[in-house]
Every structure is written in structure tokens, then in C-alpha cells.
Amino acid sequence: MSVSEEEVSRIRSLTDIASLISEHTTLKRSGRRLAGKCPFHAEKTPSFSVNVEEGLYYCFGCQASGDAITFVRNIEGLDFVEALEYLASKAGTSLVQTSTESNRSSKERTQLLKTLEDAASYYHETLLNEKEAGKAREYLRSRGYDGDLVRKFRLGFAKDRWNDLVTQLKLTNGLAQASGLGFINKRGSLQDSFRGRIMFPICDSSGHVIAFGGRILPTNKESSNSAQLNEPKYKNSKETTLYSKRRTLYNLHQAKRQIVQSEFTVICEGYTDVIAFDASGVFNSVATCGTAFGEEHLTILSSFTRKLVLAFDADGAGQNAAEKVYEWEKKFELDISVAQLPNGKDPGDLLKSQPTLLKEAVSKSKPYLSFRLDKLFSRANLSTAEGRAKAAALAVSIVNEHPDELVKDQYFVEIAGRCHLEPEQLRKIASTSSSPNPNTDDSQPNRSRPNKSRQSNGQTTKENQLYNAEREVLRQCIQNPAEIADYVDIVLFTTPIYKHVFDCLMSSSNLNEAIELAGEYGANLIHRLSVEETDALPLDAASRLIEGAARRALMRLEQDAKFKSQQDAIILLDEAIALRRAVEDLRNPVSSGKAAKELLAFLVQESLEFGK
Secondary structure (H helix, E strand, O other), X not given: OOOOHHHHHHHHHHOOXXXXXXXXXXOEEEXXXXXXXXXXXXXXXXXXXXXXXXXXXXXXXXXXXXXXXXXXXXXXXXXXXHHHHHHHHHOXXXXXXXXXXXXXXXXXXXXXXXXXXXXXXXXXXXXXXXXXXXXXXXXXXXXXXXXXXXXXXXXXXXXXXXXXXXXXXXXXXXXXXXXXXXXXXXXXXXXXXXXXXXXEEEEOOOOOEEEEEEEEOOOOOOOXXXXXXXXXXXXXXOOOOOOOHXXXXXXXXXXHHHHHHHOOEEEEOOHHHHHHHHHOOOOOEEEOOOOOOOHHHHHHHOOOOOXXXXXXXXXXXXXXXXXXXXXXXXXXXXXXXXXXXXXOOOXXXXXXXXXXXXXXXXXXXXXXXXXXXXXXXXXXXXXXXXXHHHHHHHHHHHHOOOOOHHHHHHHHHHHHHHHOOOHHHHHHHHHHHOOOOOOOOOOOOOOOOOXXXXXXXXXXXXXXXXXXXXXXXXXXXXXXXXXXXXXXXXXXXXXXXXXXXXXXXXXXXXHHHHHHHHHHHHHHHHHHHHHOOOOOOHHHXXXXXXXXXXXHHHHHHHXXXXXXXXXXXXXXXXXXXXXXXXXXXXXXXXXXHHHHHHHHHHHHHHHHHXXX
């Protein structure tokens, strides 16, 4: 499986890195660069910078760096070729691979995506125009869905026929099964996977249809046959090479930009819940696809936001759910809260009766622990001493599940106020009923995950402090290569890593090639320098470096003169005087350009002679 360098360069050139990264974090103009909060780690102050001209990014907080391909690989969890395919698709082109096997795989994927897209279009047109879909349209209207909402989510209808879709799309057995749209029945015939259902296209984060969810139409039980009554309310596509339920979130492709802008997302249980929130003005909601919300979903979402609002019964699973939520908050550095939906009401119900409550429920969401306590106290009898004591004991047991001692103590104060008790009484109850958790370090309650790159690479911290003339010249070589080219040479550098990076820059035809040559640390330095702001002029930066090199040469001349014959010493001292005058000319704005070139030529020659 291989891709030519020319093809990699082509995909890079077609990619708008600012648009790509803006899907995950809000970028704002900062000088010549774009800046925003890093999508790879939680932070309050933006430290992530993008050089649009060179197509590179760098985070000054966690040192994440790279180009569009690196970004997609880290964000989407893809390998190199998959990332190129992803970017090619976004750019409206196809990736050209060199090996027969790779081309075959790419063509198969393209064919599957086209087939699923054709199916979505057919289902959608059927719902909008076919007489047989009349009951489906009537049902959707009863749920508060208008034409705009149906079109936005491309809802469709699968006719209640054995092989309508596979016949209309002329699907082969292999393609129908590989896409999940059909299967071979007991009679050996190809049959549609979905029949008599309202269809919800499921897309990947780029908007490609990869699967479907189908809801059966409500029927009159007396007139329905037993087989139809035994059908599940919702049916999802089987998992395929394109579709994994654990790694897919419904509506993410449409919600991701709003998620980044609003800095939070709403997690729903199903497709209709997402649509209900969207219809009520909450455009940043997503849902799982027939599976429990889990860590792989969190891994995807954590690249867009660190704040989640749960819009389902988050208290239903009790302590096990609590342990998961607290574990997720710590592991992914998340802030998880719960929307305050009325008891017994799902978002779909509220869309019909009280749509404004959906938006209000999100805006008034509460931290998970606060939500659980509110539910407890809403059922408790606080009018008697016995009722208050019982509620306090249950509340303490709930609070004790939280791993953060400081958070727990604040809730003990709140519970004490509600139950007319002293906080110290609750602390004593908590200390006697809790058992130590060997996996929790409570001595540091709000400890963030250690930054591996900072701990393992002491050079990075040191490098951040070396903001000197050599570094500035390298920055100019990357950002303004044409303006500084006549004034620099490797002889000007003394720091090994800077000398190495300069050598890579000079021996490469473009920046990406230099990055590949530079090695891990050198590549990281190039990424960083490419996004750092600078007010220095290229000639001024080069002049500082040239002057430093000239003064070192001057010291060598004067030192050598001490050990030479009088005649030779006079010659060396005359060279030193000329060198001093050249340095003075370097400082004169009128003569600095000419002096810089002359001094550089002298230093290159002196380096050759000095090295003999």
C-alpha cells in the first residue's frame, strides 16, 4: 500500500488547513497567524497556532505539531493512507495509490460510499414523493417535523416490499451485503435489510453516509400480523468496513462546527432526540447509534469539546454510571453535566408540547453529582426529622462516590443546609462509610494528566528559553526565505540543533521535505518556528547573527596575532581593523545590506581556512 510523494503533495495543496482545524476549535486572527484553544489538550488560554501559508500548526502548551495529515491522523485515529483519503474526500477528489491492492481497496470503499449515498437519496425521494410513504409523512408531521427538518436530516422511507431497494439500485449480492443494505434470505434470494421504516441516514464526521437507522411505523395492533408486532421499534445497519457503532455519533457531521463554537455538546439517546433538539434551536447535539455511550465516543468528542451535557436518564444505572462519569471526567479532562428534562418526557415529546423547555433544559444543566442529589431530594420527605436524616444518609453515600475530596466537602455543606444538620456530622458519616480507593490519589484532587512530552523531553523546556539570534534567523528562513537567503550560511550557527535544522532547510526543495529530514525534534522545532510571530526584518535578524559570528572571528584574529611574527601579526591586525569597520557598516542602515554580504563572504572563507 503506497502513495507517491507527488500525490501526497497534491492532497496537501488542496487542503485548507484553517477550515480543517476550525471543525475542532475556534481560530481567530492573531498577527499573521491563526490562534485558538488546542484540540489535543484542555486549556483556558489559547496556545494553539496555525501557519496557513505553510499548512502547519503548533501548540505552545502540549507541543503537538504537524500538518493537515498529522492533524487528521491524531484527531480521527487514522493511519497515513486513511488520512490522505479523508483529506482527498473533503477536497472533492480521489486519492491515487500506486499498488494494485491499495487501488482495489480504495475503489471498493468509494463504491460502498456511492451505494449508500444512492440509497439515502432513494429513501429520501420516496418519503417526499411516493404515495406509499403517506403514512410516514403523516407520522412525521404529528411529531412536529416540517419539510425543512426532513430535508436537513435527509429522512427517508423504505417501502414495505421484499427487494425494492436492491432492485432499484441494481445491487449485486456482494455489494448489498457489504453495505448492509441487503442480505440473502432463507430462500436464497437477495432481500432488503429495511422494510416499512422511516429511514435515518447515519454519516461519518465528513458527512458520508455509512449506515442507516430505521424506525418502524406505528400500527394498529389489532390489524397487524404477529411478525410485524415482533419487529423492533428501531433497527440499525449491521457493522461494516465503514461503520462501527462504537466509533460513530449520529449528526456529528452537522453539529461539529456548532459544538466548537458553543464549546459543548448535547449527548442524546437516539436520532429523534437529536432532531427534536435541533428543531428547538439546539444545533450541537449528537446521539449514539444503537449502543451504549462509551470511551470511544468520548475519544472522538474530546477533540471538539471538553464539556458534555447528557440529555437522557443519567441516574438510571446508579453507582456504576456514577463511577463511569467520574472516571471519564478525570481521564478525558471533561466537564459532564445533565440536562434537566421533565420526568417521563423525552425530547421528542417536548418538541410537540413544550419545545422551549428543550433549550431551557440544556441552559440549566447541572453537574452530574448535583443532578443526582436533586433527584434524591425531590423524592425525599424533608418535613420530618426522620425523613431529613434518611435523605442525608443517602445523599452522603452518593457524594462519597465522587473521587475529589474538595468537591465532596462542598456538597456536604449543601446537604447539611437542606437537612438542617451540621456539615461536620456528615463528614464523620462519610469517613466511617467510605473505603479507600487504591486507584485514586486523593492527596491531589484536581491533578491533571501529566504532560508526557514535557516530562520526557527536557530539551523542549530548554528550547523554549533559547530565543536568540540563531532562532530568529531560522524563523526568518522558514517564514521569509527569499528575503533572507543572501545573508545566511551554516557557518553563522553554533547551536547543534539550529545548525542541523538550517542544513535541512537549505538542502530541501520545500518545507515538508525539510521536516522529514529533520527528525522528530528538528521537525517539532520547524513546526513551532513556522507559527511563531515575529516583528523582526529579515536583514536585521541576519545582521545580528553575522555580527556575532564576526566578533568571534575578530577574537580569533587578535588571539592568533599574539603568537605570530611581527610582520604576520601586523597583517592579522589590519584584517581585524577592517573587520571592525565592516561591523560598524553593518549597523548603518544605509550600508547594512552590502556590509552583511561582504562579512558573510569573509566568514565563509575564514571558516574554510580555520577548519584546515
